[in-house]
Amino acid sequence: MSPGGIRVQGISKQFSHRVKGLVYAVRDVSLDVAPGQLVTLLGPSGCGKTTTLRMIAGFERPDAGRIVIGDQDVTDVRVSARGIGFVFQNYALFPHLSVFENVAYGLRVQKAPEREIARRVGEVLALVGLAGHERQQPNQLSGGEQQRVALARAIVIRPRVLLFDEPLSNLDATLRVQMRGEIQALQKALSITAVYVTHDQEEAMAISDRIAVMEGGRIVQEGTAEELYARPASEFVARFIGRTNLVAGRVLAASASAVEVEALGRRLTLPAGGAALVPGAAVRLVVRPETIDLAPPEPGDAPQGVVVSRTFLGEKVEYEIRVGEETLQVTGYSPLQRGVLAPGQPIALRIHGESVRLLPETAE
């Protein structure tokens, strides 16, 4: 079966809140998922990502907008007729059925012949590495095994799309990394269109073809992990994807190709961003911690900053550097070769202007 894409067109969902009255959980969200792609909805809790996913699945009905899977408008189609595979945060295994019967459930609903059920369940359990566990009850399995059963149960019916609602949040850190690799491999091998919800930016970056960052019920930016990291559209996205410094600055001069900015008590020449900038405008500079180089000041030069604290993490050292009024996070890699700076040490710093992103100052 060739995978179909998902087109979400301007869906909204309101809930009545006890105190606030009617509130938007999801507001005018549009999203395109190409066939075979995995798109992640990423955002803090309460941003509407799960509600969006549940509307794609059909558990919730949007108040406005349409949802298209493949070339079928499914907005008014029941969950049971949408052909989706859903993996729940708590796995939602049927507690009264064995592993085999859990996985076989969807096939039995389809009234598949007994021999086909046995064959397909066996294949899928082997695929997720649970061959031999058929007769166990869900409560006899570890968290990781339950997760695999949930996955097997979702893919055995060969769904048109796979939907994941924070499937790894109940697992420990090591297992989480392992399982996300397995989920990605499986999704690529079966080439099923998938939507994945998480609040963990690292998980999102590891697993996704594209990421849609959500805030307050809207998608605020969508793109590949590299695009979001290199060119965040807002302070929210800059903070949410990776660690960052947001430095206050002022535009001195702007041309078609470059912008002169005053920040951290110096002039910086940066590549021009998308926004039209006029001289005098207040801006924010998105400076990633690893794009700042630290060095002891040249003899005779005044120091530009001082080391406040450092955290040694093995492959890198994280510093806090005081520069004038600002405190910067700076990451130094390979400390064994390059050495470690001590707290209190005066330093000179060099910012790689080409990787700095400019954002207009917003009232916060």
Place this chain on the structure above:
Amino acid sequence: MRGRRRAARDPALLAAVVVVWALLALFIVYPLGRLVVRTFTDGGHLTLGNVLAILGDPHHRQAFWNSLLLGALVGICGTALGFLFALTAARANLSRGWVTLLDAATLLPLVSPPFTTAIAMIFSFGPRGLITYGLLGLKGVTVYGLASTLFSETLTYFPIAYLTLKPILAGIDPNVEDMAQSLGASRWRVFRTVTLPLAVPGFANAFLLLFTASLADFATPLILAGNSFPVLPTQAYLQITGLFDLGGGAVLSFLLLVPALAVYLLQRYWVSRRSYVTVTGKVGAQTTVKTVAPWLRWPLLGGCLAVAVAILYFYALLFYASIVVALGANHAWTWRHYQVIFTDGLKAIGDTLIIAGVGMPLGGCYAILLGYLVARKAFPGRHLMEMVSMLNYALPGTIVGIAYLVAFNDPPLALTGGALIIVACYVFRYSPTGIRATVALLQQIDPSIEEASAGLGARSATTFRRITVPLIVPAFFAALGVVFIRSMTAISATIFLVSIGWTLITVRILENMTELALGPAAAFSVLVVVVVFAVIALISLGLRRWRVPGAADFSSIFGG
């Protein structure tokens, strides 16, 4: 808006909602409505004359105040006794064996016919009672009145307080008490400032439950209260069966409705919102409970055992009375009473078993259907449906019985005299326990399990059949059990509904009591206790066999 659309898209849901509402309207709303109409009309005119006529009789006014007084006293004494048992069972670090014994002793009054203690009281303290006459040699003692009614009802109903308070006391995180002790508080201070305040909502709840139970109790006052202490349920009964005044009985039962409804609403909208236990969440490290000083354990246990022994004594006495010729006069051994109940009384036994047997599956299906709709489905009037379904259960049986009599005595719905009306009365009066069990179970089962089924292509009817039903089997068994047990033991509502054609064991016991045929009454009571315990054992077996791994334990459901 959203709910309506969903119901419209799911024809099975729509049909289920319509059917349940039709049943509720016919068997709960309609009879109560007719009762109110009957109370406030006379020959088609709206009038207060009926009420004023009844209130004009000082005997009836006395009955109203007596009912409230008795309810309050039973509430206080029963809550105190229930707290003693709950504290001992939950906070005194007793071994499992002792706790099981306390549970067993409190189960006995819960599942017996309501007047078994009353009968045993007569045997012990009556004019020829084993204790008053036989042991102490007192003559001319009168057992009838407030004191003995209070004693009997307290002993019968305190297990409700025990079942209410025990989970609350057991749910208090021992770490909270440890914390208070580590701050320098003494045991008594911890108990006073931490344990007791946390249990306050439980006290209020237990008091109200006992108040309602006593207000509704019909059999105990009929046997023990006597003429000097009239209460509303017995007055209503005598008004109808003695004076053939259905209208007067309706007014009296309406007077009973006022405090009962007030307590029901108070409990539902005030007390039930004030539980602290659910808020505490995750229990920290394991620690033993230290509220109760070690030396205090034994006096507490001693108090409980004394009560347990009293209960066991009453039941042993009942059994003894059923196998001697005449208790207090001739203690020769005989099977005669059992011969009587299995010949003369055979029809009552057969009728009761048929009615219980028919009502049981109907009540079970009704309970899980309604519980499922209320807990899981979105449709307009969901909360109203739940509230209406609880009404017949919350109101005293006397009201329900008289309302059925008023509503179903005439065409087009002339059901009185048949078995159907008795079955309907039991189903709609005693299924709410099963409904609550279903709702409670479903609240523990994450909705995502049912969504997972829908996601795999199952329609709502398929999901209900293959996923929901197997998961709520324990609630189904609980519903079966409660409907059966109450069908065997209840009397307050159905005494108005029995006829020449269909009678009940409990009604025969009452007739025997009034005819002073105490032997057959005792034999009937023993039979009911034995049958009920056999059914409970069977259902517990079923529960154990069907229990889903990891699901909740429902063995204590019979108390509600």
